[in-house]
Amino acid sequence: MPDVLTQTLLTAYQTHRHRLDGVTLYLACSGGRDSLSLAYACHLLYQAGQIDRPPILLHVHHGWQSANDDWAKLVETWAIQHGFDYQILPVTLPKNSETHARQARYDAMLSVMNDHDVLMLAHHAHDQAETVLMRLIDGAGVQGLSGMKSWQAKFGHDKQVWLWRAWLELSREQITAFAWHHKLPFVDDLTNTDTAYVRGVLRTQILPLLSTINPKAIANIARSSQLLCETAAWQDQAVDEYLVQLSHEQNHLPYQAVMAVQAFERLPNLAQSAVLHHWLQGDEPLPPSQQTTQSVLELMARTDNDHRSQIIWQGAYHRYVICRYDAYLYRYRDDVWQLLTAGVQTDELPNLQHEHQHELGELALVADGRVQIILKCQQAITHAQKVEKTTPIIIGKHSYKAKKLAQQLRLPPWLRGHLWQVVVADGGHWLIAPMMVWRLPDGERVALDNFAPIGRMVYNG
Template identity: 30%
Template sequence: MLTPRLIESALESCEASPRQIFLAYSGGVDSHVLLHLCAQDPTMRDRLTAVHVHHGLQIQADAWAEHAEATARDLGVNFLLFRVDAHPKSGESPEEAARNARYAALKSVLAPGDALLVAQHQDDQLETVLLQLLRGGGLLGLAGMPASLPFGRGALLRPFLPVRKQLIDDYAAAHRLHWVEDPSNNDSVYDRNFLRRQVLPLLKQRWPSCAQTVARAAGHCAEAHALLVDMAAESFGEVCQESDNTLSIERLNAFDLPRRQLIIRHWFRRMGLKMPSQAFLNRLFEQVIGAGMHGDPVLYGQGCQIRRYRDRLYCLKDDHDEARQDIAWPKDWEAITIGKRLTLSCVRSMAGIPEAVWRQAVVTVRFRRGGEKIPLPGRQGRHSLKKLYQETGIPPWQREAMPLIYLDGKLAAVADLWISAEFYREDQCDCIRFALRRD
């Protein structure tokens, strides 16, 4: 039997009682039942907002939005409508595009301490796990949907996850609820609909409790995945260099292949990238790690580039390469932005470029054109940047992006690495150095 206590129990799983409760309300039967249950409890209703996302993909979309607003009003619940562009971009499926647009809208409403309720249930879990199995998903995929997870600045909760679909339908009928039907749910061209309409009825005929047993198996997979994540984090700490998030290839190769793959997947997870496929991992080990110390291989995919330099493995965003143009550093500015990912700042120091010299000069940031040399404090002669980069182990693709700071046309500093002996002073109170931050 469905009661508000089910939702209260889900809310109690949060670290603190949510200040505001948002509910993803499509107008379909599942989210309608969830909204109706929440509205029965005054302590929830006073904090509750029904959020309807208007995808604009169906001719009935305007009518659905009107129905959602009217239902929320009748139940005494706050209402919020989002209109989104859910048309697929290059490389996106229609389902993925709609989901991404919907999740982006829902995330935007959450403040820290808020909760979002969604109405996915036990039968949805069954479909999710079977789809992951048919697509060759790993443990994380076979774990299905978690009952709760961080979402935007708040948390996403699935209070119906242990609930059979039939119980939801029975509740809707008993309370004479009126909901909308999305005709796309009947289109078996979509994998999930094909499973729901063609496959699951046969499975349930033979195994009536398959939703419960698959949910239990998903729980086992979730537990196993959590253990692997802990193991991966421990091994990752032995391989990763925190300062630049690179991996030591020598230390990585000291592990057996399954552990190496686990470490790479953990690396991707930390960077917020999609999990690499097995084929991608195979290419990474063969083409990049297997290229040898002096190669410069590049592997593209997953929205990033994987490269190696000497013993280090690097993961770079695909958009890291940008046109390099001279930048005039405005007077009295403490920092400038370079492209999308770099910020160059002045830092007060007891040694460096005297601030008076800095303030009086015309400051320009340029990029490497070849042949640049710089004298360094405590070293004889002038040194080519090419040799200095090699000595320091700066990867080739980073060298072109290193900002060169010129004062009145003279090279005064190279990013946060070196200051020219011509400008460098010690034991002065008012000097500056530079800090380079990569986002």
């Protein structure tokens, strides 16, 4: 008769078989009771012929404690004894902190995985309760309080993998009983109960206290997070429909997003905060704080034409800069923002006077020696000239330069140093800035999709 842990895992395998076909399955194994129990449950199901393959064990060795060498050896020995493929992944942490350690572990594991692979995690109901309480303390909204998802996309190293938590509804006591019953040689990480960390305080003090008030407190918190998850899914669906109304040609990029303020203001008032919350979040696992969202709302409502204000948000993956110009709100990934605003001298850019470089159909619009935004044309570039403050540009019947030209084009200040006049082989004359194109001589702004048959812009970062 299968126990509840292996039965729960088998049911999860059967339910999500379509997600597992054609991808490599990994399991994050620290050597602790939770992950070693999950690995052993996989072993039992594989030995019984109920799953087609065991996962590859990934152990991250971060070297915080002298015992880490012993844990890595334990996982290695146990994996060999039970027929698992495994990898030991050493990492160096810049800081001894929960956040840095967690991100370093994910980075190390993602580095050996391929796109759409699946990583099994042994998180359970107690972990879920701790996560929800931590986010509650931080003032999270519906999305954050919905807790960890049983299936969650994770982005990194230019790929997307899936995190799979099959045991979220099981308790720590059930896993402990399973580990003792099967005599698993797990290790106890003392940092898990270290009250120097928030999670340690919750685990050793807060959750036990809540359980004395209500013995079902942990299960109830997990249940509430599931209900909020359903609410968040409904909200996401409604927000996605509104985001379609805010679609902008420059949104289809991993490093920037653009929103028309007037289109946003036409949304129902009750929806605006949630829609902005999701728009700012982008591909991050969690949205910014409500305070950050409120600051952006205030920025959008300003009428003083101050285009220098910037709001900084540190996401889990990247740092972002949010700013406004004219009737548009911009969200840039910080590395691109630094590239655009640091500025480069003309003589630091590629020498475009050489004919063979024109024939390549490539032009570095902006570069800082490390990364660059490149215009790639499908036809030869016959002429390329940086537009300086003294360069006159004929638009219609008038000549513009410097600030007047920028105002005519509605070109944001941070892009004005990266404006080029380009002529291609078919005789077409264009003004090009990063992710913006105008046709000459009429000065009509051209959608990037319409410009695609001629060329495209690539961030080489």
